[in-house]
Amino acid sequence: QGVDFSNIAELEVYQEGPARVDPIASFETAGLHPAMLNNVKLAGYETPTPIQRYCLPAIKMGYDVVAVAQTGSGKTAAYLIPILNQLMGKAKKLAATRPNPAAFREGVDQAVRAEPLVVIVCPSRELAVQVFTEARKFCYRTMLRPCVIYGGGPSSEQRAQLQKGCDVLIASPGRLIDFMDDTRLLTLRRVRYMVLDEADEMLHDDWKGDFDTIMSGGGELLPIQRGNVRYMLFSATFPKQFRDLAKNHLAETHVRLRVGRAG
Ligand code: ADP
Ligand code: MG
16 A cells, blocks of 8 residues: 555554553464454555554453554554454354344345444544545455444435444544434444544544543433443544543553654
């Protein structure tokens, strides 16, 4: 794919947390599901970037993660690959417990409520679409179905997509909260992974309310099963507020990863 990582390949990764994370040396030795390894190769990824070398095992170990690495260092795949990989092992079982398995099969035109297993919150439409494009590559030939929703887009089309079923929901915060109001359309009760990408952007005043609603994870709006959810914050910078956010919202035993001395 021609992405040049020579400037970051040798950067050191600093880690803090309850256990030492052993970085993976390659995608081949990361214990990935065969379908995932195949998709990683199809995407043209040969070697994991530094943040990926640590994030894959940290997420596999079941930790909440705060990851800080500069733009362009492969943060999207650093959470998508391990999260989707975890679900792939259980895909058949998960598919069987879908609200309406028949609706997932092609040709069945029957609306269902979306009950995603993964929610990835993206503060801009551009980012949401980018992450969706990546997610589609990694979900190829698996039973996992990604969907994207964002403000300013055609609401009825996005609703229709959701109602075909959704395992991996990529969403802007406003549209997520908007759709959550309609519990016949979307519920977060099955969510296992909640990712905030470009989480530093969401600290801005415009997003502050949405951020708190999403992170508080309880209440009527977001009936998240708190204990079942792994939270991930991904960002290019580490603002001071992250420390409090992590303290308030992430598991006490979360892993913090930081590439280089930036941020
Ligand atoms: P970030 O979120 O850190 O800014 P991205 O996840 O957007 O970075 O990745 C930047 C680019 O690098 C994307 O085009 C992505 O497809 C590509 N990429 C990510 N990881 C790898 C990899 N291991 N090998 C090759 N290309 C990669
Ligand atoms: Mg990114």
